[in-house]
Amino acid sequence: MSRWDGIDEFTAVAEQASFSGASKRLGLSTSAVSREIARLEDRLQTRLLHRTTRRVELTDAGREFLARCRRLIDERDEALAAIQPDDHAPRGLLRMTCSVSYGERFIAPAVNAFARQYPELRIDLDLDNRLRDMVGEGYDLAIRFGHLTDSRLMARKLASRTLILCASPDYLERRGAPRDLSEIASHDTLTGSSPQWRFTEGGRE
Incomplete structure (x- = not known):
C-alpha cells in the first residue's frame, strides 16, 4: 500500500462535496472512492469527512489536511510534467x-544536425578509440566496430564494413604470402585496436 493511496480520492470528494462527483472526476466507482478514503482515515486514525445522506462536509482536521494535500498534488503533477513534457522533446x-x-x-555531422533539431538537449561526444566501460563511466551510447561482449548492454547494427588483409610487396618478397589462415600466426602483423581478426572462407566465418 502506498502512502499516496486515498489522497487523490479525498481531495476530489472535498472539492466536489460529494462521492458521486468525485467518482465521475476520477473515473472510479463511488464504492472505490469511499473505500480508499476509509482506508486513509484508518491509517491516519483521524476522521476527515462528515458524511450525511445529502452532503459531505470536512472536519477541522479534514480542512487542514486538504490544504496540504492540494500542495502535494500540485508539486507531484509539476514534477511529472517537468520530466514528461507535452512535446516529448529530448532534454538533459x-x-x-x-x-x-x-x-x-559520419557521427559528428549527424550529432550536430540532431542537436540543432533539439536545442534543449546537451550532447557530450567523446571521440576515442579505446574500449570504454559504458556503465562504469556513465555513457548512454557507444558506437563501435565489432561484436558486443558485455551482457549488460544492448546493441543495434548500424552498418557493416569489409576488412582486407594486405601486405607490402617488399614484405611478401621477404616472407612469402600465406597460403591459408593457419600460416598467418607466424607472420608479422599490425593488429590495431581489434583483439580478434575474423575471416570468411568458403562462406563460413
Missing part, C-alpha cells in the same frame, strides 16, 4: 562515445 545530457575516424566522418 546525452553522453556518447565513438571511434575517432568514424566519428569525425
